Amino acid sequence: MKNFRKSILIGVLVLLTAGFAFAAGQQEANVDAYPEREIEAVITWGAGGLTDNIARNFLPLMEEELGGASIVPQNKTGASGAVGSQYVMSQAADGYTVLITTTESCGVWNVMGTSDMDVNDFTPVMILTGLNPSCYVREDAPWNTIEELVADAKSRPGKIISGYAAPGSLGHVSGLLFSKYSESEFNMVPFGGGGKVMAALLGGHVEVAFNPLVSTIGNFQAGKIKILSTFTNEEIVDGVPALGSEIPAFKEVMPYGIMVMMMVHKDTPKAIVDKLANAAVKASATPTWKAFCDKYYLEIIAKTGNDFQKAVDAWKPLTTWLLYDAGVATKSPEEFNIARD
Amino acid sequence: MFFAALQNALDINVILLTALGSLAGVLIGALPGLSVTMATALLVSLTFSWSMEYALAMIIGVYCGGVFGGSISAVLLNIPGAPAAICTGFDGYPLAKQGKASMALGLARIGSFIGGLVGVFFLALFAPPISSIALSFGPFEYLGLIALGLITIGNLSEGSFIKAILAGLCGLLLSTVGMDPVYGIPRFTFGSMHLLSGIGLIPSLIGFFGLSEVIVQMRTPSNKHQIIDQMGKVIPKMKTFIKMIPVILRSSVIGAWIGALPGVGGTIASFLAYDNAKKTVKNPTQPFGKGAYEGVVAPEVANNAMVGGAMIPLLTLGIPGDAVTAVMMGAFIVHGLQPGPMMMINSADLFWYIIILFILANFLFLFIGLFVTKYFTRVLSVRPETLMPIVSVLCFVGAYAIRNSMIDIIIMVGAGLLGYFFKQIKFPVGPVVIGLVLGGMADGELRRVSMISEGNILGMLITRPIAIVIFLFALLQVLDQIGAFKRWRKRAGLKIFGVFRKSFTGSSGRKD
Numbered sequence: 113m114k115n116f117r118k119s120i121l122i123g124v125l126v127l128l129t130a131g132f133a134f135a136a137g138q139q140e141a142n143v144d145a146y147p148e149r150e151i152e153a154v155i156t157w158g159a160g161g162l163t164d165n166i167a168r169n170f171l172p173l174m175e176e177e178l179g180g181a182s183i184v185p186q187n188k189t190g191a192s193g194a195v196g197s198q199y200v201m202s203q204a205a206d207g208y209t210v211l212i213t214t215t216e217s218c219g220v221w222n223v224m225g226t227s228d229m230d231v232n233d234f235t236p237v238m239i240l241t242g243l244n245p246s247c248y249v250r251e252d253a254p255w256n257t258i259e260e261l262v263a264d265a266k267s268r269p270g271k272i273i274s275g276y277a278a279p280g281s282l283g284h285v286s287g288l289l290f291s292k293y294s295e296s297e298f299n300m301v302p303f304g305g306g307g308k309v310m311a312a313l314l315g316g317h318v319e320v321a322f323n324p325l326v327s328t329i330g331n332f333q334a335g336k337i338k339i340l341s342t343f344t345n346e347e348i349v350d351g352v353p354a355l356g357s358e359i360p361a362f363k364e365v366m367p368y369g370i371m372v373m374m375m376v377h378k379d380t381p382k383a384i385v386d387k388l389a390n391a392a393v394k395a396s397a398t399p400t401w402k403a404f405c406d407k408y409y410l411e412i413i414a415k416t417g418n419d420f421q422k423a424v425d426a427w428k429p430l431t432t433w434l435l436y437d438a439g440v441a442t443k444s445p446e447e448f449n450i451a452r453d
Numbered sequence: 454m455f456f457a458a459l460q461n462a463l464d465i466n467v468i469l470l471t472a473l474g475s476l477a478g479v480l481i482g483a484l485p486g487l488s489v490t491m492a493t494a495l496l497v498s499l500t501f502s503w504s505m506e507y508a509l510a511m512i513i514g515v516y517c518g519g520v521f522g523g524s525i526s527a528v529l530l531n532i533p534g535a536p537a538a539i540c541t542g543f544d545g546y547p548l549a550k551q552g553k554a555s556m557a558l559g560l561a562r563i564g565s566f567i568g569g570l571v572g573v574f575f576l577a578l579f580a581p582p583i584s585s586i587a588l589s590f591g592p593f594e595y596l597g598l599i600a601l602g603l604i605t606i607g608n609l610s611e612g613s614f615i616k617a618i619l620a621g622l623c624g625l626l627l628s629t630v631g632m633d634p635v636y637g638i639p640r641f642t643f644g645s646m647h648l649l650s651g652i653g654l655i656p657s658l659i660g661f662f663g664l665s666e667v668i669v670q671m672r673t674p675s676n677k678h679q680i681i682d683q684m685g686k687v688i689p690k691m692k693t694f695i696k697m698i699p700v701i702l703r704s705s706v707i708g709a710w711i712g713a714l715p716g717v718g719g720t721i722a723s724f725l726a727y728d729n730a731k732k733t734v735k736n737p738t739q740p741f742g743k744g745a746y747e748g749v750v751a752p753e754v755a756n757n758a759m760v761g762g763a764m765i766p767l768l769t770l771g772i773p774g775d776a777v778t779a780v781m782m783g784a785f786i787v788h789g790l791q792p793g794p795m796m797m798i799n800s801a802d803l804f805w806y807i808i809i810l811f812i813l814a815n816f817l818f819l820f821i822g823l824f825v826t827k828y829f830t831r832v833l834s835v836r837p838e839t840l841m842p843i844v845s846v847l848c849f850v851g852a853y854a855i856r857n858s859m860i861d862i863i864i865m866v867g868a869g870l871l872g873y874f875f876k877q878i879k880f881p882v883g884p885v886v887i888g889l890v891l892g893g894m895a896d897g898e899l900r901r902v903s904m905i906s907e908g909n910i911l912g913m914l915i916t917r918p919i920a921i922v923i924f925l926f927a928l929l930q931v932l933d934q935i936g937a938f939k940r941w942r943k944r945a946g947l948k949i950f951g952v953f954r955k956s957f958t959g960s961s962g963r964k965d
Contacts, residue, residue: 158494158779159493159494159497159498159780159783160494160497160773160779160780160781160782160783160784160786161779161783164497164783165783165786165787168497168498168501168787169787172502185498187494188856188857189650189856190646190647190649190650190856190858191646191647191649191650192649194646194649195646195647195650195856195858198646199857224637225638225639226637226639226646226649227646270907273905278634278637279632279633279634279635279636279637280637299904299905299907300904301901301904301905302634302635302897302900302901303897303901304634304716304897305716307715307771307772307773307779308715308716308772310770310771310772311587311588311715311766311770311772312591312592314588314770315588315589315590315591316588316589316591317591317592317905318905327771329791329793330771330791330792330793330794330795330796331770331771331793331794333793333794333795334793334794334795334798336794407789407791408786408791439636440636440637442638
């Protein structure tokens with residue numbers, strides 16, 4: 113009996129080893145037949161959040177453009193998106209793992225000291241959408257226009273309380289950007305989440321906040337908040353002026369927001385990247401997608417390849433230097449060859 | 454509107470899906486290591502292509518069932534299925550060891566059911582006013598509540614106040630690991646990216662309670678373990694039940710209100726309710742910590758009432774009350790809705806539909822829970838030599854399943870070893886986990902308070918009445934530890950904690 117058990121054990125070990133070898137061999141994917149199996153889309157933010165929702169609405173449209181392939185979304189959160197990105201980097205460069213993340217995570221890891229990784233460590237597929245913030249105050253606040261707010265802030269610097277979600281978040285950087293270009297100072301307080309900022313504002317604990325329209329539009333339509341302006345050059349919401357047209361100093365830096373992007377492992381074969389990019393661009397042009405983005409005030413960007421690279425490269429300097437000047441980023445963007453804008 | 458929603462809900466598919474969700478929720482909640490939050494997140498994917506009505510039926514079923522389910526493993530194995538079930542185990546596990554597991558689970562089930570219905574009641578009728586009051590709670594008030602929570606930790610175990618506070622402080626220390634809430638600077642992460650999000654709550658829970666218990670059991674000789682359960686008795690006598698009504702009402706109010714405060718959550722609700730029960734019930738069925746029926750009922754009522762409460766900010770303002778409601782909000786968006794005040798104005802049908810689903814889910818888990826617990830209590834008759842290895846596998850799987858990270862397993866094992874050490878030196882483990890939960894919140898709120906008041910904390914605090922009351926309450930808890938003070942307070946007639954009892958039962962509850 114002892115010998116029998118021994119041989120079973122050896123047999124199992126042999127099978128396992130053969131299995132591993134076989135699986136490793138699978139990496140030699142056939143580019144023309146791509147995609148032959150399920151593609152895993154790693155979303156670096158939590159289920160139910162904005163990025164997650166954007167991704168989950170987009171992926172089915174992309175599946176169709178890829179000839180009915182199956183793209184399975186998976187949330188891998190942590191370290192502002194570094195955990196999910198690290199995972200994608202550790203997978204095979206065969207196009208079967210795709211990363212969906214946002215610029216305010218992967219674009220600032222290096223200066224924030226979160227990780228050594230950077231956007232350039234991945235190959236771009238497509239920038240899906242942009243999220244532009246809006247500056248909002250409570251319905252009964254004393255300011256009716258953005259100019260009134262700026263004037264008041266200038267007259268008592270650091271007294272008006274402004275809320276944001278977390279260090280490095282869109283709300284935070286928008287607030288810093290606003291202060292810098294309007295030359296006004298606010299008392300900026302972090303709340304740990306966009307929802308909590310809204311609750312704090314409605315409850316009168318903070319007076320100003322900056323958040324993407326998709327999060328504020330509900331309360332705006334219910335008349336509970338006033339949106340003083342959007343971070344764009346043209347009006348995108350009826351009756352809400354664009355920052356670029358109200359205050360000249362902002363023109364050169366508007367529109368500002370973050371971008372939701374899709375990337376793959378750096379060494380993925382170009383043919384596969386192109387297939388993905390083409391499918392993504394086509395999915396972006398569908399009426400379903402347009403309707404979704406209109407509803408939630410998402411700016412459809414749909415840039416691939418070099419355009420993608422340029423857009424991200426243009427975004428980085430403003431954000432990283434703002435964070436560094438505010439003392440939030442510990443490393444200087446100069447270390448990473450990002451010159452001031 | 455209500456009847457249109459009722460018609461929608463009486464669709465057999467909806468009832469079946471809610472039942473399926475309740476069953477799945479109870480099972481997932483009961484298995485140590487799997488959490489309702491994780492299950493709900495998975496559900497978003499699963500239900501993406503379903504209609505909104507069916508998706509909600511399943512999600513709400515899982516939510517309600519899951520919160521109750523967490524009490525099952527707390528009672529049977531002393532391994533809470535979720536942080537909100539930690540207090541249920543304090544009296545539930547001793548009851549199980551006395552052979553009364555069915556009774557303990559029955560109490561948890563009925564308590565959860567009643568709490569759930571009260572929560573829905575508040576949601577259905579008082580959502581707007583509760584929501585306004587909840588909004589007036591700012592960083593000062595939150596800090597007060599958390600301070601109250603931190604001090605209450607001392608009262609949780611029947612052992613010494615000091616030991617519990619020390620354990621809580623350990624938890625607070627562990628909670629500092631991760632990113633600073635204001636500057637994002639990593640603290641105690643030893644260069645690991647995975648620790649940037651802090652020490653995971655669920656892996657710690659699994660480790661401190663689960664793995665440590667496995668080690669304890671494996672080191673105890675096996676002939677001490679056979680417990681025959683009094684299977685028949687699932688519900689308490691009517692007289693006992695009626696005496697518990699004040700506790701039930703108080704706990705459900707605590708649960709519903711705390712649920713309405715975004716970000717606070719079921720853990721705090723359940724242990725504030727447990728503490729309140731401990732303070733206000735003068736003659737519990739058995740001493741607290743040794744199998745008091747009230748000690749099982751209070752936290753379970755509170756954590757299910759919290760569910761209804763957490764829906765209030767979600768449905769009135771578009772702000773999720775806890776992690777599960779955050780996922781639900783995502784489900785709304787995925788189905789094309791815009792969570793926020795307009796959602797209820799534009800889709801009042803949906804609001805009533807959700808209320809009906811909650812009521813349905815509560816009834817469903819009441820009955821499903823009955824069948825499930827009959828099978829689960831058999832777990833007690835399984836020998837530890839067989840059971841503990843299964844439990845430890847579940848611990849590893851559960852820790853890894855959260856975010857597929859090896860670091861969570863290391864945390865779980867570390868917590869398990871530390872928990873075992875704590876148990877050996879007779880320190881309570883519950884406070885460590887609660888400290889871990891509260892620490893991050895305390896840090897954030899204190900920083901906010903300091904920033905908003907520009908350093909002049911006391912100066913601003915005195916302008917905020919609600920905060921003052923909460924802090925005084927917390928101070929009172931500390932001072933009560935001094936025997937002389939407590940005696941003086943009672944003689945001076947300051948019977949603050951017993952106030953509600955008089956109004957509900959018309960007597961002081963004492964055997965005079």
